[in-house]
Amino acid sequence: MFLIPSEQKSKLQQQWSDLIQELAGSQKQSKEVWAIIERYYSEPHRSYHNLSHIQALLRHAETVKGLVQYYPALALSIWFHDLVYDTRVNDNERKSSALAAQLLMHLEIDSNIILHVQQCILATARHEIPQRGTVAADLPLFLDLDMAIFGSAPDVxxxxxxxxRNEYRWLEAPLYRAGRIKVLKRFAEREHLFFHPAMAAQYDTQARANLAWEIKKLTFF
Structure with missing residues (x-):
């Protein structure tokens, strides 16, 4: 499945440390929070939503850095968005947002950045841009980065x-197929899968082909 070797994990830890230093956060608490991040993303039930997912999003973010308005807040959103991940419940986003706020306050990160991160995390519940209030500057791009896996090469x-499927291995096959098809169709029926034009140009065509493939596979298993 999606895993990273130990040397890449060390590189991720350094990226985390550099990010907190850039934000003038507490370096002492930085190590403590890293240990929490590593523990959560290393939970045994995670086959995709683990540190390899964070690594992939950070790499994607680097390639589109010219589109980003405030990279540190985007990077924090990536680090924390799947911190709490339990496929048996439906409030992971709310719990991740709350835990992110707690840890970022512990790191002495600016409150406005914390609010930015929380809004990005909560938006992943349905991968939609909030229709009310002020929208965090890089939220649409953040959602696109999280969706980039849909536009990956067919083998990936x-x-x-x-x-x-492995993350939902506890769920019987018919129930998993029905639920997964429902989610995939909700995305496939959108007029715009990606919010930023550059991301749409790069990923939309392949993403729709991948969605169609999986829907067909689950329908005619």
């Missing part, structure tokens, strides 16, 4: 599809 997407 098929690996992702298997990893998702």
């Amino acid at each position: 997407y098929q690996q992702y599809s298997r990893a998702m």
Whole structure:
């Protein structure tokens, strides 16, 4: 499945440390929070939503850095958005947002950045831009980065599809197929899968092909 070797984990830890230093956060608390991050993302039931997912999003973010208005807040959103991940419940986003706020306050991060991060995390519940209030500057791009796996090469997407099934291995096959098809169709029926034009140009065509493939696979298993 999606895993990273120990040397890449060390590189991720350094990226985390550098980010907190850039934000003038507490370096002492930075190590403590890293240990929490590593523990959550290393939970055994995670086949996709683990540190490899964070690594992939950070790499994607680097490639589109010219589109980002405030990179540190975007990076924090990536680090914390799947911190709490339990496929048996439906409030992971709310719990991740709350825990992110707690840890970021512990790191002495500016409150406005914390609010930005929380809004990005909560938006992943349905991968939609909030219709009310002020929208965090990089929220649409953040959602696109999280969706980039949909537009990956077919072999990578098929690996992702298997990893998702493994994360729901406790769920009987007919129930999983029905639920997964419902989610995939909700995305496939959108007029715009990606919010930023550059991301749409890069990923939309392949994403729709991948969605169609998985829906067909689950329908005619």
